[in-house]
Amino acid sequence: MLPTSHIGPMNVNANTASVLAAEFEGFIEAAQLIESSHQQLHAEVARLRQELEDRNRALEKSLGQLESTRQLLMRILETLPCGVILLNPTGISVALANEEARRLLGLSALSGETLPEALASILSRIDWKAGASHSDEICIQAEDSSRWLAIKAKRVQLREPNGDPIRIIIAEDVSAQKEFEREREQVRNSLALAEMSSVLAHEIRNPLGAMELFISLLRSQALSSDALTWIDHLTAGVQSLSATVNNVLHFYATGCYRNSKTELWPIVYGIVSFLQPLFKESSIDLNVHNYADGVEVECDPDAIRQVIVNLCSNALRHSPEGSSVEVFLGTTAGTVFVDVKDEGAGIAPEHLAHIFDAGYSGSCRHAGLGLAVCKRIAQVHGGAVTVVSTNKSGTTMRLELPCL
Numbered sequence: 001m002l003p004t005s006h007i008g009p010m011n012v013n014a015n016t017a018s019v020l021a022a023e024f025e026g027f028i029e030a031a032q033l034i035e036s037s038h039q040q041l042h043a044e045v046a047r048l049r050q051e052l053e054d055r056n057r058a059l060e061k062s063l064g065q066l067e068s069t070r071q072l073l074m075r076i077l078e079t080l081p082c083g084v085i086l087l088n089p090t091g092i093s094v095a096l097a098n099e100e101a102r103r104l105l106g107l108s109a110l111s112g113e114t115l116p117e118a119l120a121s122i123l124s125r126i127d128w129k130a131g132a133s134h135s136d137e138i139c140i141q142a143e144d145s146s147r148w149l150a151i152k153a154k155r156v157q158l159r160e161p162n163g164d165p166i167r168i169i170i171a172e173d174v175s176a177q178k179e180f181e182r183e184r185e186q187v188r189n190s191l192a193l194a195e196m197s198s199v200l201a202h203e204i205r206n207p208l209g210a211m212e213l214f215i216s217l218l219r220s221q222a223l224s225s226d227a228l229t230w231i232d233h234l235t236a237g238v239q240s241l242s243a244t245v246n247n248v249l250h251f252y253a254t255g256c257y258r259n260s261k262t263e264l265w266p267i268v269y270g271i272v273s274f275l276q277p278l279f280k281e282s283s284i285d286l287n288v289h290n291y292a293d294g295v296e297v298e299c300d301p302d303a304i305r306q307v308i309v310n311l312c313s314n315a316l317r318h319s320p321e322g323s324s325v326e327v328f329l330g331t332t333a334g335t336v337f338v339d340v341k342d343e344g345a346g347i348a349p350e351h352l353a354h355i356f357d358a359g360y361s362g363s364c365r366h367a368g369l370g371l372a373v374c375k376r377i378a379q380v381h382g383g384a385v386t387v388v389s390t391n392k393s394g395t396t397m398r399l400e401l402p403c404l
Helices: 008-079 099-105 117-124 175-219 225-252 264-281 301-317 370-380
Strands: 083-087 094-097 133-141 146-156 166-173 260-263 285-290 296-299 324-332 335-341 384-389 395-402
Touching (some): 083 099, 094 099, 099 146, 146 175, 175 225, 260 264, 260 301, 264 301, 264 324, 264 335, 301 324, 301 335, 301 370, 301 395, 370 384, 370 395
Parallel strands (some): 285 324
Antiparallel strands (some): 083 166, 133 146, 146 166, 260 296, 324 335, 335 395, 384 395
16 A cells, blocks of 8 residues: 555646646637637628728719719700809809809809899899799890890708708890890881871872862962962972872882883973972972983883982982982983982981981981882882982982883
8 A cells, every 4th residue: 555645746736637628628619719709700890891892882983973963964054045043042142153144144153253233133022932933024234235034033942951942043035035025016016007107198198189189270260470380389289298198108008019111201201390399499490301212111100200209309308499409311231210319418428328218317307208118119110229429419319120
């Protein structure tokens, strides 16, 4: 039997080793658990990183699409035919304006620019309620013209409910519509005037015819030379008034002319004869020169007679006392012409371009229909009325018609 002192230490070492082995196995298990958890954590981190990268790529793609959409919207905004303006929250300055808005309102490309006074005045009177809109028209004055704009203003809540609403202004150029409305009103007034003038002219023509008849009856009576002179002046006055009435009827007439083969010399001579008393009363000589005897044209005699009367009457109005008016009948290059030449002050260059316009009168003392009627009748007959005038050196009016 071994001694007891040799058994005790061996048992202790065996127990210690057993405990250490058990602890080591526990440590190994813990280490394995930690390694497994680390691998799981690493895998989760990798997954999260991948998910984050995927989300970043999706966000970048979304931002790219948003930028593309923004640029597309800006291009659409810039190409709109109407002006679009976004106002700052204060409602008195510009946050954004497209090219058409800048052109219509004279704005620059800078943000924060103040609106034109005419538009700002309208906006200041608007009750900016949510969803409310306002329409109006304004006139923008430029250096050499004015522009009419149709304005629509609206407040829109595009952001979060508690955010600032957006105030949008849409401007459209309606100058052409305004001009069309003005011209339509002028046409309506002209038609009314034409109808009234024609009615009045016909009403006046009847008593004028009666007066001419009574004058011819008086002339057949045995009267003194003074009385016959008065009758001549009265006849010329009545015929002048009749010519004015005929101008109105010719200008507003829509019927056809009754053309026939006509020799011009008898017409010219007859007109000069009946106008002589009027020229004598104004101390102006009226002379006629024939260089186209027997020349014929296809025309309405009454209409051509009216043209020559108008040209002679125009010369009479612009001739000084003691001067003369010369009437020439001649031919040139397949046409026959009637020249009426006066010794008046001539026509100023700035008036030459307008003398054939209906209603234009250099002296503002006449209706301004005479030369307009001449031009219209001449054109209908395939001819023309022209003018040669030097300021302060007299005027020559020419009627040209094609010869037969």
